[in-house]
Structure formats: structure tokens, C-alpha cells
Amino acid sequence: MWLRKSLPVLVLFIAFYVFAGATAVYAGDCDSMSITVLTASGGATVTGSAGVFSVNFGNVNGLGIGTPATGVSVSVSGAGATYTTPVTVTFTHNSNCNGAGFNTRVYQDSTRTAVSQTAAREGSSAASVVSVPTTLASSVIISTATGTTVTITRYVGIFVSNANGASSVTGALSPRFIYKFTALNP
Secondary structure: OHHHHHOOOOOEEEEEEEEEEEEEOOOOOOOOEEEEEEEOOOOOOEEEEOOEEEEEEEEEOOOOOOEEOOOOEEEEOOOEEEEEEEEEEEEEEOOOOOOOOEEEEEEEOOOOOHHHHHHEEEEOOHHHOEOOOOOOOOOEEEEOOOOOEEEEEEEEEEEEEOOOHHHOOOOOEOOEEEEEEEEOOO
């Protein structure tokens, strides 16, 4: 009875978009770069192509008792619930791309709603997902691996507050992450 009166269960349908962009910061040396995002072992299904990929988290709420999609894990805290799933991110470039190294950054599309941006999480494990910056200038380096093909597992997620009132979240969220692979100047 207490739960029904003081904490309405908020059900959200979460579609999580990942934009994977490959960019060379100097011309001529790296003419073939790409990033793909795929379903990771045990993770929710990743769909999409041509640089735009999405993950459906299912019906989620701040109590952690929703019906998330298969492959989505939930961690409940006093403030709400964090839903995560692993994704496989693969970076490729041609073998004559010979800069001073490479890095891969992640940041959010700043055109998304503030609620979507606040809820979005990303990290190297389900336990380490954190909020992601909204600009390239403040982006986070997630890999400096070398080689013509590099595959890493990342975790994308969403935090849903269990707050009542004006700070509660209702409806759909659609945050968008941008993974940027860069060949550094020699």
C-alpha cells in the first residue's frame, strides 16, 4: 500500500541510439576508417547500419521491476535503477594509416533532450557505467589500442530515478552516443 501511494511505477520504453563516426584528423594518410557496433555475447540485440545503431532496453522503471529486453541487466540503488547491456565496438582502418597513434572517444549528441542526456550511461563494465560528456571537447578516451582492426566491449546503459513529482521521468528516452575513432598527427 505504501509503495502505491508514494512511488508510482514509471514505465519507460527506452530506445538507445549509438552513432559511430570515424574521423581522421589529418588528410591523406587514413582514407578508409570505420566503426561498427554489434550485439555482444549475452547482450541485448543491436540493430542498425551505416553508422547509426540502436539498442532497445524494453520497459524499465526506477524501481528495477520492469520488463527489460533480453540481455539487459539491472542494478538497483536507493536513488533508482541502472539498466545496462554490453555492446561490441569494432574500429577498422587501412594498413597504410600511419599516424602517431589512435584514440577512440565517446560523447553524447548534444541535440538530445536534457532528460535523455542525464539518464545515459556508458563504461567498460556494467558496474562502471557513468554519465557521458555532451561535447567532443570534453569527451572521454575509451581506447588507445593499435592495429588495423580493434574490437572492444563497452557497456551502454540508462539510469532511471525513482523520484516522485516534477523530477520523475515518464515517456521514452532516446540518448545518442557518438564513438569517434581518430588517427593522431605524427
